[in-house]
Amino acid sequence: MYLSSLRELAIGSRLKALSDYFYQAVDEVYRASGAGIESRWFPVLRFLRDVGPTTVTEVAAAIGQTHSAVSQLADRLVDAGMVVRQRDPGDGRRSVLTLTDAGERALGALGPVWLALRRGMAESLGPRMLDLLDAIDGCEQALAERPLVAAVMDQRAALSRESVEVVPWDRAYADHFRRLNQQWLERYFRVEDVDRTLFADPENIVIQPGGAIFFALYAGEVVGTCALLHEGDGVYELSKMGVDENFRGLGAGRRLLDASIDAWRQRGGKQLFLESNSRLGRALGMYERAGFVRQETIRPGSHYERADVYMVYEGKP
Structure with missing residues (x-):
């Protein structure tokens, strides 16, 4: 595969390709199972169910996506009847996202599907599944401690002094x-x-x-x-x-x-x-x-x- 030969230079493209693959595969499973959600909705819906009514800013911080991306996703979830926007009872100047009864029912029926997904991934990827999850955890922690852009720019400055x-x-x-x-x-x-x-x-x-x-x-x-x-x-x-x-x-x-x-x-x-x-x-x-x-x-x-x-x-x- 061409991208694999580029190693670190293509890590974003390779992760994007893997992400698209997993999204597509899970969406296909959801459709075949009659689930009423899409794979890209999952982190927001699951967070709202587990935490309760929350602002877009808080959801974005929790799931590691931009405010704009979560806001656009929230619009789709509102249109699908899974989420509503309400005034925050503790602060009327802001709104919060709240799971609807339809959203609760959709998630409540997905236990068997999620179990199948976990087991299917374990069967498909074998021990690499755990290695991948550990690697992602490690990357997230390392990047939080040492942001990538700062590290790269420091290296670039050092290289500019080389001949x-x-x-x-x-x-x-x-x-x-x-x-x-x-x-x-x-x-x-x-x-x-x-x-x-x-x-x-x-x-x-x-x-x-x-x-x-x-x-x-x-x-x-x-x-x-x-x-x-x-x-x-x-x-x-x-x-x-x-x-x-x-x-x-x-x-x-x-x-x-x-x-x-x-x-x-x-x-x-x-x-x-x-x-x-x-x-x-x-x-x-x-x-x-x-x-x-x-x-x-x-x-x-x-x-x-x-x-x-x-x-x-x-x-x-």
């Missing part, structure tokens, strides 16, 4: 080398056999022959990578430049490029080239600003089917 750091090859980051490059290859082209071979063993193919692989880190997260391949006789290829599309604008690509050029110089390289594609206009512009010059033809014996651009570094030696 991109470029580090050399580390086996712990090997999968990010594949992930970041596969991301742009699959988006714009396709992963070729030469790419798969490199992803399968970057240490022996790149590092051992005298090349280098760099990673761009932002607050400890790997957001970019590139490789410097040694072709032999002082000839090096800048390759596999990939930056996470969600972290553009941080300068990760240019920092990786500068680190690769520096590594080429330190190795006493005679030539530095790259192969790319004319569709990647932003990347080509960065290469040109760094000192790469586009050649008139593609490189003889090119490794890649996708390559239609050949550039050679003519910047500072």
